[in-house]
Amino acid sequence: MSWQQELQNIFKTIPELLAYLEISQDHPSIFYDSSFPIKVPRSFANRMLKGNIDCPLLKQVLPVQSELSEEGGVYDPLMEDEFIEDRGILQKFQHRLLVIASGHCAIHCRYCFRRHFPYDEHRFSTKDWTILFERLKADRSLNEVILSGGDPLTLPDNRLETIIHQLNTIDHLEIIRIHSRLPIVIPSRLTSELQSIIRKSKIPVVIVFHINHPQELDASLIKTLKDWQQVGCVFFNQAVLLKGVNDTVTVQENLWRTCFKAGIQAYYLHQFDDVKNAQHFKVNKDQGLEIITELRKRLPGFMMPSYVQEIPFAGSKVPIV
Ligand code: SF4
Structure with a gap:
């Protein structure tokens, strides 16, 4: 598959990514309504650990409830x-x-x-x-x-x-x-x-x-x-x-x-x-x-x-x- 086709074929929803990784979609830490949507290429998901919500690759891309916190940080940290x-x-x-x-x-x-x-x-x-x-x-x-x-x-x-x-x-x-x-x-x-x-x-x-x-x-x-x-x-x-x-x-x-x-x-x-x-x-x-x-x-x-x-x-x- 060409890289352009892979780009078209990325995971764009949490349920399809978690189903692929054999991880329950009911985990209480997951945040389903982020305005910064998920995007995960399948070739990157292939390198994730199946069945493990703590996979270090998954953690980089999975929206979690902590993102809801308005405490700390700014929108443009490098001004x-x-x-x-x-x-x-x-x-x-x-x-x-x-x-x-x-x-x-x-x-x-x-x-x-x-x-x-x-x-x-x-x-x-x-x-x-x-x-x-x-x-x-x-x-x-x-x-x-x-x-x-x-x-x-x-x-x-x-x-x-x-x-x-x-x-x-x-x-x-x-x-x-x-x-x-x-x-x-x-x-x-x-x-x-x-x-x-x-x-x-x-x-x-x-x-x-x-x-x-x-x-x-x-x-x-x-x-x-x-x-x-x-x-x-x-x-x-x-x-x-x-x-x-x-x-x-x-x-x-x-x-x-x-x-x-x-x-x-x-x-x-x-x-x-x-x-x-x-x-x-x-x-x-x-x-x-x-x-x-x-x-x-x-x-x-x-x-x-x-x-x-x-x-x-x-x-x-x-x-x-
Ligand atoms: S770090 Fe930011 S700019 Fe770089 S690939 Fe990830 S989302 Fe894109």
């Missing part, structure tokens, strides 16, 4: 509204622009800091891409562009090819970065066309994945990613520290070792961004520091992520030490 320059274009840090290249994701992660983001107001049209290219051309201090979202890899390959081709005409651009979770949740997104687009780019294209738990990487996906790395593709991972998902040293150790096996370099372990309706995922910083201190004893330095927090207007990600 991104303050950094919007134009429709879908944000400048949060020097030298780089972030683009909401697509408002769609293949999966809805309950802890997402953009779960309340007004994607409808930032739908990128052809005209907006032109504005972006002109903006990049006009400002030689901008040497990096981040295609983000949503998930930029929901765009078709021919669209991505045009975008990357246009970016290659900007001579001072040094890095094209793609932030994506799609190839992790639907591995068939790693098409040979996509690989060829990335390899053809004269400007290095770096893909930063979002993987939170080692169970997200099965043997077949590890092999595909390793094959891509061996032909020169560069992958990093940024994870979020999440209560009940990956808040133990053992899971963290397995996560970063598994990433290494797949040719993915450790980048960030993010402190949870304080978004409203997802406070049950929050791990306090003291506990995070204990985990990272112990992790440092277990992993070689090149497998260690930086434990960071994004603080609006800080000018960079802030290391938690």
Whole structure:
């Protein structure tokens, strides 16, 4: 099945997902009426534990009653509204622009800091891409562009090819970065066309994945990613520290070792961004520091992520030490 067909065929209701996982639909913790609907690709559900409501992959996507709490958190924890320059274009840090290249994701992660983001107001049209290219051309201090979202890899390959081709005409651009979770949740997104687009780019294209738990990487996906790395593709991972998902040293150790096996370099372990309706995922910083201190004893330095927090207007990600 093509990745586009898999995208059409995702679980969009809780009963069909739970029936597939052989889990009772009467569990009192489940929240059926969230305005942030569920979206779960079948290939990701295949990696979940059957019959186990505490599966760390399921926990990332299953709406629970705790989301009803209005206590704590804010709708826009990174104050991104303050950094919007134009429709879908944000400048949060020097030298780089972030683009909401697509408002769609293949999966809805309950802890997402953009779960309340007004994607409808930032739908990128052809005209907006032109504005972006002109903006990049006009400002030689901008040497990096981040295609983000949503998930930029929901765009078709021919669209991505045009975008990357246009970016290659900007001579001072040094890095094209793609932030994506799609190839992790639907591995068939790693098409040979996509690989060829990335390899053809004269400007290095770096893909930063979002993987939170080692169970997200099965043997077949590890092999595909390793094959891509061996032909020169560069992958990093940024994870979020999440209560009940990956808040133990053992899971963290397995996560970063598994990433290494797949040719993915450790980048960030993010402190949870304080978004409203997802406070049950929050791990306090003291506990995070204990985990990272112990992790440092277990992993070689090149497998260690930086434990960071994004603080609006800080000018960079802030290391938690
Ligand atoms: S933007 Fe990333 S973290 Fe947020 S829902 Fe989409 S895939 Fe999940």
